[in-house]
Amino acid sequence: MSYVDEVLDLLVAKNPSQPEFHQAAKEVLESLRVVIEENEEEYRKDALLERLTTPERVILFRVPWVDDKGQVQVNNGFRVQFNSAIGPYKGGLRFHPSVNLGIIKFLGFEQIFKNSLTGLPIGGGKGGSDFDPKGKSDREVMAFCQSFMTELNKHIGADTDVPAGDIGVGGREIGYLFGQYKRIRNLYEGVLTGKGLTYGGSLARTEATGYGLLYFTEEMLKSNGKDIKGATIAVSGAGNVAIYAIQKAQQLGGKPVTCSDSTGWIYDPEGIDVELLKEVKEIKRARLTEYAAKRPSAQYHEGKGVWTVKCDVALPCATQNELDLEDAKTLVANGCYAVAEGANMPTTLEATEYLQANGILFAPGKASNAGGVATSALEMSQNSERLSWSFEEVDQKLKGIMVNIFHNVDDASRKYGMEKNYVAGANIAGFQKVADAMKAQGIV
Numbered sequence: 001m002s003y004v005d006e007v008l009d010l011l012v013a014k015n016p017s018q019p020e021f022h023q024a025a026k027e028v029l030e031s032l033r034v035v036i037e038e039n040e041e042e043y044r045k046d047a048l049l050e051r052l053t054t055p056e057r058v059i060l061f062r063v064p065w066v067d068d069k070g071q072v073q074v075n076n077g078f079r080v081q082f083n084s085a086i087g088p089y090k091g092g093l094r095f096h097p098s099v100n101l102g103i104i105k106f107l108g109f110e111q112i113f114k115n116s117l118t119g120l121p122i123g124g125g126k127g128g129s130d131f132d133p134k135g136k137s138d139r140e141v142m143a144f145c146q147s148f149m150t151e152l153n154k155h156i157g158a159d160t161d162v163p164a165g166d167i168g169v170g171g172r173e174i175g176y177l178f179g180q181y182k183r184i185r186n187l188y189e190g191v192l193t194g195k196g197l198t199y200g201g202s203l204a205r206t207e208a209t210g211y212g213l214l215y216f217t218e219e220m221l222k223s224n225g226k227d228i229k230g231a232t233i234a235v236s237g238a239g240n241v242a243i244y245a246i247q248k249a250q251q252l253g254g255k256p257v258t259c260s261d262s263t264g265w266i267y268d269p270e271g272i273d274v275e276l277l278k279e280v281k282e283i284k285r286a287r288l289t290e291y292a293a294k295r296p297s298a299q300y301h302e303g304k305g306v307w308t309v310k311c312d313v314a315l316p317c318a319t320q321n322e323l324d325l326e327d328a329k330t331l332v333a334n335g336c337y338a339v340a341e342g343a344n345m346p347t348t349l350e351a352t353e354y355l356q357a358n359g360i361l362f363a364p365g366k367a368s369n370a371g372g373v374a375t376s377a378l379e380m381s382q383n384s385e386r387l388s389w390s391f392e393e394v395d396q397k398l399k400g401i402m403v404n405i406f407h408n409v410d411d412a413s414r415k416y417g418m419e420k421n422y423v424a425g426a427n428i429a430g431f432q433k434v435a436d437a438m439k440a441q442g443i444v
């Protein structure tokens with residue numbers, strides 16, 4: 001049996017009931033096959049893949065808090081410190097009822113390669129809780145965040161592990177978490193990113209993942225003789241990534257016509273009104289029905305359906321496995337020519353394979369959504385320097401990083417004879433740096 005197959009079998013046996021983690025590991029290791037086979041004996045002897053797929057540390061903890069009725073609630077807290085070969089652990093916190101250990105491990109594993117691709121010195125980690133901020137008062141969210149940080153603070157630090165936001169963790173949550181860290185540790189340091197501008201945040205961090213997705217997509221289209229200008233774009237999600245992807249797409253001359261949340265979706269043939277979307281989602285924290293009520297050109301539909309809309313480019317920006325094989329078939333039949341992932345692993349393995357087999361340009365999230373974590377690393381640099389850079393300076397650096405990621409991914413895919421397979425290119429380019437650093441640091 002090949003070394004890759006052996007490790008995948010072992011991983012499934014050792015981590016039962018974690019399908020998302022299995023899926024992420026399979027996607028990565030399958031595409032590393034060519035690289036692993038070149039050095040199979042050495043990697044096997046060093047158990048490189050076993051070490052790469054086993055987190056350095058997993059922290060599980062109880063998060064008790066008191067709701068507005070005086071009732072004590074208990075949630076699960078997680079932090080997976082996956083790999084620190086190239087820098088301190090870095091990766092977001094997700095607060096969503098679906099969160100479990102397998103989901104945090106899949107996200108932490110992906111983060112290793114994504115962070116490596118940015119070219120910046122950051123290792124891979126991820127964390128979160130099954131707490132649902134939706135429908136909670138600000139006081140309840142604060143009580144939860146303070147309890148969560150009361151345990152988490154023991155395991156993180158500006159040079160150890162630097163969490164950020166993800167689904168359900170935005171500026172409000174980061175503020176409460178930072179306040180509690182500072183209070184307990186008596187340290188004012190860049191321990192979290194995505195902070196507010198008055199206390200160490202970076203300009204352009206809020207926009208970074210969505211903007212970065214579009215910089216990557218623009219470069220990918222350009223290198224394939226296509227143009228984002230004039231393209232009709234289907235976007236899913238209506239959160240941080242989706243909103244700023246829509247905004248940058250419009251600035252580049254594209255026309256995003258959809259968005260969605262967990263209850264329904266919008267088709268707006270005149271193009272999404274991004275200011276209205278921000279008001280509904282960022283300020284009022286309301287459902288998309290409010291968008292439709294204020295926008296005569298918009299049609300609201302219950303459930304799922306964004307990928308049925310005819311488009312040139314699809315940008316899944318909501319959550320994992322939201323674009324399946326049926327969706328992929330519909331996109332291809334409707335003439336879509338590019339899919340770029342804003343979310344983490346939004347496309348199922350079968351859908352990815354179908355899209356690639358049908359000649360669709362497919363950008364995997366670990367490359368195309370790396371702008372968020374890259375800008376988080378720029379926030380860390382500014383905190384260390386105790387300086388703040390201008391919006392333009394950060395945005396310029398972000399664009400340079402995304403263009404560079406595209407070319408590194410493209411070059412790696414060509415080098416191994418898999419031209420335009422950006423999934424393989426991203427995994428190979430991300431892996432090589434981490435593997436070299438792990439080898440240099442010995443058996444740890």
Ligand code: NDP
Nearest residue numbers: 166167168209237238239240241261262318319343344372
């Ligand atoms: P937000 O919480 O801001 O927004 C998430 C959006 O997706 C919301 O519109 C939400 O709808 C929808 N959504 C979430 N879960 C589901 C679900 N199970 N089914 C259908 N819709 C769902 O999160 P972000 O925009 O920050 O994150 C979106 C994706 O991008 C995630 O995969 C995240 O890991 C990834 N990502 C985020 C980065 C960042 O910087 N924020 C960086 C890199 C990747 P509703 O409002 O109804 O919950």
